[in-house]
Amino acid sequence: MATEFHNLQELRHSASLANKVFIQRDYSEGTTCRFQTKFPSELESRIERTLFEDTVKTLNNYYAQAEKIGGQSYLEGCLACATAYLIFLCMETRYEKVLKKIAKYIQEQNEKIYAPRGLLITDPIERGMRVIEISIYEDRGSSGSSSGSSSVSGSTAR
Amino acid sequence: MQSCEYQQIDPQALPTPTPTPPPHHGNDVNKREEPKRPRRKWQVFPGKNRFYCDGRIMVARESGVLPLTLGLILITSGLFFIFDCPFLVKHLTSCIPVIGGGLFVFVVITLLQTSLTDPGILPRATPDEAADIEKQIDNTGNASYRPPPRTKEVLINQQVVKLKYCFSCKMFRPPRTSHCSLCDNCVERFDHHCPWVGNCVGKRNYRFFYTFIVSLSFLTAFIFGCVTTHLALRAQGGKGLVFAVQESPGSAVELVICFFSVWSILGLSGFHTYLVASNLTTNEDIKGSWSGKSGEGVTNPYSHKNIFINCCSVLCGPMPPSLIDRRGFLPTDESVQTGGVSIELPALAAKSEINVCTQGTKGLLESATLPPLLSTSCPQGKPQTAYTCPDSSPAVNSDPSPQLSTSCGARHTASSRDNTSPPRHTKTRSKKSKLAALHIPNPSFDVPVSPTSPDAGPSFIPMH
Numbered sequence: 001m002a003t004e005f006h007n008l009q010e011l012r013h014s015a016s017l018a019n020k021v022f023i024q025r026d027y028s029e030g031t032t033c034r035f036q037t038k039f040p041s042e043l044e045s046r047i048e049r050t051l052f053e054d055t056v057k058t059l060n061n062y063y064a065q066a067e068k069i070g071g072q073s074y075l076e077g078c079l080a081c082a083t084a085y086l087i088f089l090c091m092e093t094r095y096e097k098v099l100k101k102i103a104k105y106i107q108e109q110n111e112k113i114y115a116p117r118g119l120l121i122t123d124p125i126e127r128g129m130r131v132i133e134i135s136i137y138e139d140r141g142s143s144g145s146s147s148g149s150s151s152v153s154g155s156t157a158r
Numbered sequence: 159m160q161s162c163e164y165q166q167i168d169p170q171a172l173p174t175p176t177p178t179p180p181p182h183h184g185n186d187v188n189k190r191e192e193p194k195r196p197r198r199k200w201q202v203f204p205g206k207n208r209f210y211c212d213g214r215i216m217v218a219r220e221s222g223v224l225p226l227t228l229g230l231i232l233i234t235s236g237l238f239f240i241f242d243c244p245f246l247v248k249h250l251t252s253c254i255p256v257i258g259g260g261l262f263v264f265v266v267i268t269l270l271q272t273s274l275t276d277p278g279i280l281p282r283a284t285p286d287e288a289a290d291i292e293k294q295i296d297n298t299g300n301a302s303y304r305p306p307p308r309t310k311e312v313l314i315n316q317q318v319v320k321l322k323y324c325f326s327c328k329m330f331r332p333p334r335t336s337h338c339s340l341c342d343n344c345v346e347r348f349d350h351h352c353p354w355v356g357n358c359v360g361k362r363n364y365r366f367f368y369t370f371i372v373s374l375s376f377l378t379a380f381i382f383g384c385v386t387t388h389l390a391l392r393a394q395g396g397k398g399l400v401f402a403v404q405e406s407p408g409s410a411v412e413l414v415i416c417f418f419s420v421w422s423i424l425g426l427s428g429f430h431t432y433l434v435a436s437n438l439t440t441n442e443d444i445k446g447s448w449s450g451k452s453g454e455g456v457t458n459p460y461s462h463k464n465i466f467i468n469c470c471s472v473l474c475g476p477m478p479p480s481l482i483d484r485r486g487f488l489p490t491d492e493s494v495q496t497g498g499v500s501i502e503l504p505a506l507a508a509k510s511e512i513n514v515c516t517q518g519t520k521g522l523l524e525s526a527t528l529p530p531l532l533s534t535s536c537p538q539g540k541p542q543t544a545y546t547c548p549d550s551s552p553a554v555n556s557d558p559s560p561q562l563s564t565s566c567g568a569r570h571t572a573s574s575r576d577n578t579s580p581p582r583h584t585k586t587r588s589k590k591s592k593l594a595a596l597h598i599p600n601p602s603f604d605v606p607v608s609p610t611s612p613d614a615g616p617s618f619i620p621m622h
Contacts, residue, residue: 025332088477129481
């Protein structure tokens with residue numbers, strides 16, 4: 001785990017941030033948390049479409065699991081109401097448990113799939129669940145400039 | 159020579175004198191004086207909220223009439239327990255104070271939870287996100303000199319919903335989200351800003367609010383009933399109401415308060431029960447978003463079309479987490495901490511002093527001529543951090559630069575928060591710029607910068 005984390009640090013140290021891609025929310029099914037699975041054009045040369053779509057679909061499934069209204073959530077809700085919601089101070093809610101799973105999943109995906117391709121996914125919870133932010137890194141040693149390099153100056157100068 | 163000067167002044171200038179900067183920096187930042195402690199995110203929160211207990215509790219800046227609400231509840235319940243309960247326990251049953259006590263505790267707890275919980279505030283967009291959104295808006299061909307009101311249409315359950323662009327938060331508001339002008343925050347599933355509770359009512363605290371008003375209506379009705387019974391019993395035997403009131407004056411006060419509040423609270427509970435059953439918010443109901451006024455076939459896309467499921471999803475649904483992470487540490491301090499390797503420090507510190515010195519004089523000259531605008535201060539900030547940690551400059555540039563600009567952005571909205579050293583530094587330099595050229599104290603302002611500029615944290619607070 002320490003060595004893998006070290007790899008991500010090395011990525012940040014040895015590469016420079018070229019661009020960021022934002023995967024927006026998909027509101028077609030209401031206000032539940034879902035992200036668009038549309039493959040962004042900036043990632044076309046960096047990662048296979050299927051891998052990306054798998055990641056986003058798995059994340060969507062996790063969020064659906066967290067926000068599912070069913071027997072267990074009703075039980076949790078009724079128990080919480082009966083205790084004047086004080087139980088939220090002591091107990092970890094199901095949503096929080098799923099968020100931990102998501103954080104672990106994103107870490108794993110970053111280490112195995114995205115970091116070797118010079119990409120890094122930021123957990124949506126750090127962006128207010130609005131977007132999945134994917135940072136695209138360029139190798140410092142590489143001479144070729146990506147199409148995102150012009151937007152580097154644009155975005156970093158702000 | 160300049161570095162010699164800095165070193166001489168260094169021990170005097172700093173509150174915790176240390177011989178040389180490197181071991182100073184090598185220590186854990188937490189052990190240093192106040193400005194070096196890593197700051198938590200609530201300290202730089204851009205909205206109009208107040209935080210207590212190191213970010214665990216939050217209230218809106220305008221507490222409204224929350225003290226009045228609490229006061230009324232406490233006074234009425236207190237009078238009830240003092241004046242009515244003893245008589246009623248003697249003449250009726252001892253369950254009365256038990257039920258009253260239970261309801262009272264329930265009301266106070268849910269009131270405090272409604273007031274002190276994050277209602278579902280959406281954190282503002284990071285500068286990169288905002289830039290990306292701006293790019294997308296421009297791409298859609300709005301090239302006129304006057305930008306049109308920014309809206310985006312989405313289809314939710316076959317219903318067209320317009321998402322508005324929030325200029326304060328720099329993002330398209332998710333559906334059912336509204337920006338509260340009193341709190342200066344976008345709140346998810348915004349219901350209303352309740353002055354009685356002193357907070358917005360939104361996705362995260364709506365269930366607390368609903369439980370509060372329902373239990374309060376029960377409590378008010380219960381006290382009203384008990385007081386009426388008490389006075390009626392006392393007035394029995396031809397003694398008259400006046401005699402009863404004279405014997406128990408507190409009951410008269412309770413009667414008045416309860417009589418006037420029970421109707422409004424019962425009405426509010428009934429209204430919110432209707433909203434819960436149809437999965438609407440007060441905001442939507444008032445605007446008539448789904449009532450079909452604007453067109454035909456407009457239905458509420460969020461309703462589950464079943465009263466029971468609507469109630470359960472609103473009141474017993476999973477509790478969403480707070481998105482603003484109040485107690486998290488600001489990344490600027492952390493990433494620079496991890497970036498600053500202790501072995502490299504002597505060279506770095508010397509380098510940084512020289513570079514900061516040149517930056518300092520440059521900054522002085524610039525600030526003398528220009529007003530201390532935030533926009534000029536932000537670019538100054540970036541070269542400084544780049545100089546101070548050359549080995550880890552990608553990390554510093556890539557990670558804190560959004561955060562630096564975020565915190566600069568946050569400063570745009572927060573009136574009284576100092577986030578980054580460069581803007582603050584510029585401001586202080588501009589104040590002292592007239593004295594700058596000749597006076598030795600001026601370098602003393604730069605001195606704290608040199609050992610601490612690797613932190614890129616606010617290090618000048620004790621100086622002012």
